[in-house]
Amino acid sequence: MKVxxxxxxxxxxxxxxxxxxxxxxxxxxxALTSYIRSQKIKQIGAAVLKEPLEFKYTPQELRDLNxx
Numbered sequence: 001m002k003v004x005x006x007x008x009x010x011x012x013x014x015x016x017x018x019x020x021x022x023x024x025x026x027x028x029x030x031a032l033t034s035y036i037r038s039q040k041i042k043q044i045g046a047a048v049l050k051e052p053l054e055f056k057y058t059p060q061e062l063r064d065l066n067x068x
Contacts, residue, residue, distance in 0.1 A: 021027040
């Protein structure tokens, strides 16, 4: 997909340096992928806070199961 966007040069340059990318396209792909991942992690974290995980086994029971 082709996109036209107005992005400050210094922001692009810094993103290229940080991502060690050689092209703007590669830099934007890396940046968008990273942003999407971080947002998904935040969503998962919020879901866990709303409804905490419940564990079926105690740590000792898990150790015992793993040793079998």
